[in-house]
Amino acid sequence: MSILELKDIQTYYGGIHALKGISLKVEKGEIVTLIGSNGAGKSTALKTICGQVQPKSGSVLFNGKNISSQPAHVTAKTGIAHVPEGRRIFPRLTVKENLEMGAFAVKDKKAIQDRMEKVFHYFPRVKERLSQKGGTMSGGEQQMLAIGRALMSKPDLLLLDEPSMGLAPVIVEQIFDIITELNKEGMTILLVEQNAFQALQVAHRGYVIQTGEIVMSGQGSDLITNEQVREAYLA
Amino acid sequence: MISEILQTLPQVLVDGLTLGAIYAVIALGYTMVYGILELINFAHGEIFMTGAFVGVAVLFFMSGAGWLAVMPAILALLIVLVVTSLVTGVLGMGIERVAYRPLRKAPKLITLISAIGVSFLLQDIVRFITEWKRGNYIVTGPQLFDSKIGLDFSSIWSHFNDAILKTSSVILLVSAILMMIGLDFFVNKSKWGMAMRSVAQDRDTAALMGINVNKVISLTFFIGSALGGATGVLFAMQYGTINPYIGFILGLKAFTAAVLGGIGNIRGAMFGGLLLGVLEMFASANLQKLTGGVFTAEYKDVFAFGILIIVLIFKPEGLFGKAVTEKV
Ligand SMILES: Nc1ncnc2c1ncn2[C@@H]1O[C@H](COP(=O)(O)OP(=O)(O)OP(=O)(O)O)[C@@H](O)[C@H]1O
Ligand SMILES: [Mg+2]
Numbered sequence: 001m002s003i004l005e006l007k008d009i010q011t012y013y014g015g016i017h018a019l020k021g022i023s024l025k026v027e028k029g030e031i032v033t034l035i036g037s038n039g040a041g042k043s044t045a046l047k048t049i050c051g052q053v054q055p056k057s058g059s060v061l062f063n064g065k066n067i068s069s070q071p072a073h074v075t076a077k078t079g080i081a082h083v084p085e086g087r088r089i090f091p092r093l094t095v096k097e098n099l100e101m102g103a104f105a106v107k108d109k110k111a112i113q114d115r116m117e118k119v120f121h122y123f124p125r126v127k128e129r130l131s132q133k134g135g136t137m138s139g140g141e142q143q144m145l146a147i148g149r150a151l152m153s154k155p156d157l158l159l160l161d162e163p164s165m166g167l168a169p170v171i172v173e174q175i176f177d178i179i180t181e182l183n184k185e186g187m188t189i190l191l192v193e194q195n196a197f198q199a200l201q202v203a204h205r206g207y208v209i210q211t212g213e214i215v216m217s218g219q220g221s222d223l224i225t226n227e228q229v230r231e232a233y234l235a
Numbered sequence: 236m237i238s239e240i241l242q243t244l245p246q247v248l249v250d251g252l253t254l255g256a257i258y259a260v261i262a263l264g265y266t267m268v269y270g271i272l273e274l275i276n277f278a279h280g281e282i283f284m285t286g287a288f289v290g291v292a293v294l295f296f297m298s299g300a301g302w303l304a305v306m307p308a309i310l311a312l313l314i315v316l317v318v319t320s321l322v323t324g325v326l327g328m329g330i331e332r333v334a335y336r337p338l339r340k341a342p343k344l345i346t347l348i349s350a351i352g353v354s355f356l357l358q359d360i361v362r363f364i365t366e367w368k369r370g371n372y373i374v375t376g377p378q379l380f381d382s383k384i385g386l387d388f389s390s391i392w393s394h395f396n397d398a399i400l401k402t403s404s405v406i407l408l409v410s411a412i413l414m415m416i417g418l419d420f421f422v423n424k425s426k427w428g429m430a431m432r433s434v435a436q437d438r439d440t441a442a443l444m445g446i447n448v449n450k451v452i453s454l455t456f457f458i459g460s461a462l463g464g465a466t467g468v469l470f471a472m473q474y475g476t477i478n479p480y481i482g483f484i485l486g487l488k489a490f491t492a493a494v495l496g497g498i499g500n501i502r503g504a505m506f507g508g509l510l511l512g513v514l515e516m517f518a519s520a521n522l523q524k525l526t527g528g529v530f531t532a533e534y535k536d537v538f539a540f541g542i543l544i545i546v547l548i549f550k551p552e553g554l555f556g557k558a559v560t561e562k563v
Contacts, residue, residue, distance in 0.1 A: 101430075
């Protein structure tokens with residue numbers, strides 16, 4: 001059984017038909033990437049998975065259970081963590097409070113402390129800034145904090161929406177290294193990116209989405225050499 | 236003239252802080268709801284008023300049952316405060332559920348109209364019930380504390396006159412301060428307080444953290460309304476007579492205090508309330524002297540609101556803006 005499966009998902013924003021029958025699968029332990037250009041429906045796909053928007057039809061199966069009409073706060077507690085586009089750090093909470101928010105549903109103080117240590121292990125920079133207000137961090141630091149915050153819930157599936165957005169190449173490199181490292185330690189990741197080249201390099205498999213439809217899918221290494229993909233996304 | 240103003244200053248401060256404490260606690264309710272929903276909960280003044288009536292009703296009941304005679308006044312007050320806070324807290328939560336939540340996606344103006352509607356509704360319900368039960372909608376409840384304390388300010392500095400402090404003012408001030416410290420602590424230090432701040436800053440992302448946003452909004456209304464209702468009890472105790480319309484002007488002034496402190500800012504609301512109270516009492520005591528008799532004490536609101544306008548012209552975000560403490 002796949003950890004995540006989308007079956008013929010149709011999502012609308014009022015009259016706008018954003019997802020026109022998306023189906024995809026993520027297996028346990030994989031990095032799967034969803035690439036596509038602006039407005040293709042990548043973020044909408046992630047929002048539909050985590051319950052921020054409800055699909056009109058189709059199903060989202062998480063570990064075989066249909067979660068397609070479950071509100072976001074419930075899904076968050078059942079093992080899916082979503083790092084939203086634009087990072088969405090709480091600007092006037094401290095870095096430490098932002099991390100604590102990630103473990104809001106966790107009652108065990110010791111577990112929270114352990115997870116925070118784990119986050120510091122991946123992102124030592126975050127540790128140096130615990131009492132700083134989240135909103136005063138740099139873009140790269142905020143992205144690290146956003147991923148760290150998601151890890152605090154100890155998810156089974158991590159949804160990442162354009163983690164490289166607006167970051168300098170060195171930082172992007174670091175973020176992708178961490179993504180690979182997290183995956184090596186067992187984390188299943190669904191990665192949305194416009195930075196197709198880098199995403200396909202770290203991903204096992206990829207899907208290409210275009211105006212709300214999956215137009216291509218395959219191994220990361222195959223897509224990266226595919227003529228059409230190269231033309232549209234890697235030029 | 237200066238010396239006359241100085242003479243009355245201690246009394247002005249005592250009365251101003253007492254009134255200001257009332258504004259401050261009510262202002263908290265406005266500012267919390269605004270912080271989390273960007274909604275001016277116009278009905279909050281009426282929650283305060285309802286609290287005053289519920290408190291007096293509980294007092295009448297306790298007095299009728301003969302309890303007031305046998306229990307210490309402080310204990311009686313505590314019971315009244317707890318019962319009233321629970322009633323108005325649940326009332327506030329109910330109002331949000333029925334009158335605001337269905338309009339959450341509607342333009343803010345529509346919700347504001349709904350809030351004004353709730354205000355009138357509460358005024359009339361309270362008036363109806365009070366008239367029905369007591370034959371008159373203006374009531375004076377049993378007084379728990381009627382002693383006074385003299386404060387010997389003149390021995391501190393000979394230019395000061397002594398001030399008189401009602402016992403009820405002391406109790407009002409102490410209760411208000413405890414409520415404010417308690418709320419500040421809750422919002423800034425507790426887990427659910429952190430949840431409230433996160434929902435105020437970014438509702439969608441708070442939901443991604445597993446927070447039930449509707450629950451947090453209900454909690455915010457409960458706390459704001461419980462504090463507002465408790466303040467109503469303190470008001471009734473301090474000023475004696477109440478009617479169903481006290482919430483309107485007081486609510487407006489408390490809202491003003493919240494804006495003065497920086498709407499959405501909890502500490503700002505507390506400070507704004509105290510400042511407005513002192514300004515108002517200062518104007519009431521000295522306006523006639525300051526203007527050579529042109530303006531009498533009745534114009535105190537013009538003075539207080541004039542200062543408000545000046546502050547807002549130079550600092551539209553309010554005295555504390557958004558930068559100082561957490562917005563809720
Ligand atoms: N809240 C919304 N209301 C109405 N339309 C929306 C909303 N959010 C997204 N859309 C529309 O849905 C479509 C898909 O948007 P989505 O944000 O999923 O794209 P995306 O692939 O994430 O793009 P980007 O790379 O720019 O982030 C777009 O046409 C967009 O305009
Ligand atoms: Mg997007």
